Amino acid sequence: MAVFSKLSKDRFRRFRMIKRAWYSFIILSALFVLSLFAELLCNDRPYIISFNDKLYFPIFKFYPEKEFGGKYFTEADYVSLRNSDLFKKEGNWMLLPPIPHSPLHSYIDLEGTPPHPPSAMHWLGTDASARDVFARLLYGFRICMLFSLILAGIATLFGILIGGVQGYFGGVIDLVVQRMIEIWSSLPFLYVVILVGTIYSRSFMILILVLSLFQWIGLSYYMRGEFLKIRNLNYVKVAKTMGMPSSHILFRQILPNGLTPVITLLPFQIIGGIGALTALDFLGFGLQPPTPSWGELLSQGLNNLFAPWLAVSTVVCLFTTLLLATFIGEGVREAFDPRASTD
Amino acid sequence: MKSTDSEIGTDDYLLQVQDLSIGVEQSQKLLQLTDRVSFKLKKGEIHGLIGESGCGKSISSLAIMGILPQPGGKLLSGKVLFKNEDIFCLDKTSLNSLRGNKISMIFQEPFAAMNPLIRIGEQMLENFDYHQTKIDRHQKIRELLNEVGLTDHARILQSYPHELSGGMLQRIMIAMSLLLDPDLLIADEPTTALDVTVQAQIMSLIVRLCKERKMSVLLISHNISLMAQYADSISVMYAGQIVETNEISAFLTDASHPYSRGLIQAIPTLDKAGDKIIPISGQVPEPGKFSTGCRFMERCPVSAAICSNPPPEKNIGDLGHYRCHY
Numbered sequence: 001m002a003v004f005s006k007l008s009k010d011r012f013r014r015f016r017m018i019k020r021a022w023y024s025f026i027i028l029s030a031l032f033v034l035s036l037f038a039e040l041l042c043n044d045r046p047y048i049i050s051f052n053d054k055l056y057f058p059i060f061k062f063y064p065e066k067e068f069g070g071k072y073f074t075e076a077d078y079v080s081l082r083n084s085d086l087f088k089k090e091g092n093w094m095l096l097p098p099i100p101h102s103p104l105h106s107y108i109d110l111e112g113t114p115p116h117p118p119s120a121m122h123w124l125g126t127d128a129s130a131r132d133v134f135a136r137l138l139y140g141f142r143i144c145m146l147f148s149l150i151l152a153g154i155a156t157l158f159g160i161l162i163g164g165v166q167g168y169f170g171g172v173i174d175l176v177v178q179r180m181i182e183i184w185s186s187l188p189f190l191y192v193v194i195l196v197g198t199i200y201s202r203s204f205m206i207l208i209l210v211l212s213l214f215q216w217i218g219l220s221y222y223m224r225g226e227f228l229k230i231r232n233l234n235y236v237k238v239a240k241t242m243g244m245p246s247s248h249i250l251f252r253q254i255l256p257n258g259l260t261p262v263i264t265l266l267p268f269q270i271i272g273g274i275g276a277l278t279a280l281d282f283l284g285f286g287l288q289p290p291t292p293s294w295g296e297l298l299s300q301g302l303n304n305l306f307a308p309w310l311a312v313s314t315v316v317c318l319f320t321t322l323l324l325a326t327f328i329g330e331g332v333r334e335a336f337d338p339r340a341s342t343d
Numbered sequence: 344m345k346s347t348d349s350e351i352g353t354d355d356y357l358l359q360v361q362d363l364s365i366g367v368e369q370s371q372k373l374l375q376l377t378d379r380v381s382f383k384l385k386k387g388e389i390h391g392l393i394g395e396s397g398c399g400k401s402i403s404s405l406a407i408m409g410i411l412p413q414p415g416g417k418l419l420s421g422k423v424l425f426k427n428e429d430i431f432c433l434d435k436t437s438l439n440s441l442r443g444n445k446i447s448m449i450f451q452e453p454f455a456a457m458n459p460l461i462r463i464g465e466q467m468l469e470n471f472d473y474h475q476t477k478i479d480r481h482q483k484i485r486e487l488l489n490e491v492g493l494t495d496h497a498r499i500l501q502s503y504p505h506e507l508s509g510g511m512l513q514r515i516m517i518a519m520s521l522l523l524d525p526d527l528l529i530a531d532e533p534t535t536a537l538d539v540t541v542q543a544q545i546m547s548l549i550v551r552l553c554k555e556r557k558m559s560v561l562l563i564s565h566n567i568s569l570m571a572q573y574a575d576s577i578s579v580m581y582a583g584q585i586v587e588t589n590e591i592s593a594f595l596t597d598a599s600h601p602y603s604r605g606l607i608q609a610i611p612t613l614d615k616a617g618d619k620i621i622p623i624s625g626q627v628p629e630p631g632k633f634s635t636g637c638r639f640m641e642r643c644p645v646s647a648a649i650c651s652n653p654p655p656e657k658n659i660g661d662l663g664h665y666r667c668h669y
Contacts, residue, residue, distance in 0.1 A: 237450065239458075240410055241448040243474065244443075244469070248472075
């Protein structure tokens with residue numbers, strides 16, 4: 001595949017030269033990759049437990065409570081285990097992840113009432129349900145990023161497909177589809193989310209589905225324009241005179257040449273995704289609790305104004321992520337600007 | 344589909360364009376671009392189609408392959424018979440198998456005619472993908488590159504279009520159009536974008552290949568000296584109509600239509616050096632603003648009152664004809 005033409009390489013080089021964008025890209029990607037391994041970094045399950053001269057690997061394997069002297073067949077509660085008298089014997093030890101908290105575990109037996117302020121144990125304190133805020137922020141970041149990446153992917157696909165068909169076939173198809181998009185885009189998005197969320201459950205997939213019904217519209221306008229422009233270029237005519245079928249012309253000849261708006265809009269699509277998910281969670285129409293989410297933390301922060309660590313830490317995280325993504329978007333746009341070309 | 348034209352054995356002709364009228368629909372108005380264009384091509388013949396820019400040459404030539412202008416292109420009347428089969432009656436599949444395979448085309452700007460993101464080698468190979476052939480693809484590409492005078496195969500096939508010069512790309516275009524041994528080559532201003540020395544090379548290459556392969560060529564140009572040198576017969580197009588058709592030698596010595604005479608007088612030649620070249624004054628009228636009578640009337644040096652009526656078609660000898668009141 002010859003996707004990396006000289007032009008693409010040039011653009012990539014120009015993107016790297018925009019330091020702010022390039023470092024933002026590295027930082028955000030690193031954070032995202034790190035968050036993919038959140039279970040290993042931030043978990044209340046130990047890597048290894050040595051209990052009564054036997055080794056256990058709870059992070060990879062399920063052990064019932066019975067194994068550690070409990071009564072039930074449900075999963076062992078490792079946080080209570082490490083504080084239990086049964087465990088505090090000679091020769092028993094456990095190796096914990098660097099941040100030994102799960103985003104779902106409530107530390108109800110901590111002193112005072114939740115939310116607990118930051119401490120050596122809980123760096124950013126706990127939320128109203130006594131769950132560790134740092135763990136929730138980390139897992140929330142992963143969900144946010146995954147959500148917006150998948151959403152951007154689906155939206156891009158639909159945007160290309162619909163805009164491409166409009167631009168390539170033109171005429172009546174273009175006209176009809178354009179009118180339908182206009183009607184579609186005037187649907188009040190929030191009500192659709194609330195309605196669908198009420199009828200079906202408010203799951204990750206349903207939310208992506210509903211949001212992707214609307215996210216593609218902006219991109220489809222750009223793609224339509226690109227296809228309209230490119231289909232009249234000579235190499236497309238040549239491909240036609242060579243007897244190549246429409247599918248080949250669309251996907252092999254036109255699409256690779258019309259990808260500029262897709263790439264320049266992608267970071268902004270991701271920003272839009274993060275914003276949308278956080279807003280929905282904040283309003284309570286987003287992901288089902290107890291899913292760790294930034295929007296939900298923000299709304300907790302609003303309800304517990306005496307516990308500023310909730311709102312402040314979340315706002316800082318959200319702000320940083322959006323800022324990094326914006327820097328990347330800016331850099332990409334600048335790198336793709338034909339007028340910025342040096343040669 | 345058999346032709347109704349029975350004066351001469353119709354099977355002698357590879358291509359017959361009969362009364363081809365094409366229009367485009369723009370904001371609910373129909374604009375006629377070509378008006379009853381007719382010409383014929385024998386096997387192995389080079390037929391020139393000449394005329395100023397915007398008189399419908401390229402539109403007619405693309406229509407030969409069944410490609411109408413986008414968006415809104417419409418076939419108003421007429422037919423294109425290729426090997427006695429009407430192009431516009433073919434379904435999509437057989438049309439696609441004809442294009443590139445039996446009829447192929449060279450475009451005027453080689454830079455614009457190549458996809459900037461695909462290596463030359465891949466672009467050439469892709470042309471085989473949609474046509475059934477038993478020939479060795481790589482062998483064929485190498486053979487043709489040799490024929491068009493390109494020897495540095497490995498480098499060329501690995502290059503992107505922007506890494507090669509215009510002359511090289513035009514040769515590659517020609518090689519590409521010959522990959523599947525077409526019977527008809529449409530060369531739409533094949534040399535306009537090139538400098539003069541390369542022009543001569545490219546043209547003699549086309550002529551040689553045409554003679555060797557018994558291929559017919561429809562040569563489209565606005566350069567009459569090019570036609571004089573290479574074409575066997577010629578059709579002159581003006582404002583969407585063919586105004587004169589003749590053998591090239593007869594045409595050059597004794598053109599009948601005032602527009603043809605104007606074109607010939609406008610050629611700069613060495614023996615006329617020092618004399619003023621006589622240009623044809625004015626411009627080709629835009630489509631939609633054609634007069635109902637003779638379309639050349641406003642620019643014609645011999646126009647008279649009668650010219651506001653549609654001009655009759657008159658024969659010259661056996662093969663030629665022209666469209667004028669005089």
